[in-house]
Amino acid sequence: MKKSFNKKLCLAAAALTLTAGVSVGSAMAYFTTYATTSGGAAISLGSTTVIPQEEVVGMEKRISVKNTGDYECFVRVKVFAGDKYQPGLVFTPDEAGTWSQGDDGYYYCSEIIPPGGVSETFRVKIDTMDSEDDFNVIVIQECTAVLYDEKGNPYADWTRIADSSEESYQGEGGGE
Known part of the structure; x- marks a missing residue:
């Protein structure tokens, strides 16, 4: 009887060992499995703009904006001329009436600029200085993707600006 009991005990221990071995294998696989990766990819927002033309005639700067991105966009422009000349900036809208001056100091283009398209040209004049003075007019433009309501x-x-860049121009007198 003792031999039969020992035999059953050995078989039970072997079965328990096999069961534990099978379970530990899958648990170890869970704790030791990993994956690695490397590399990168360029991400493009698709909407970028540049100021293709800033022509200065006298004390007047003529500004237009080009969409160099892949999507339609709206654009706005802010013009700085230093504290001494900032109050003397005079905005002249374009002939088509697409540019307007906002209350926040930006000039807004109401037309949608398609990819590769250029906005109408508007003018900003400094009327509080002599043409002999040096000046530096800074133009900052921003664009945002066209969104559609329901x-x-x-x-x-x-509040979702896609691109902003800054260009400056030295006036006829030389400047900085």
């Missing part, structure tokens, strides 16, 4: 009407959300 009725399909396009609008601009200026």
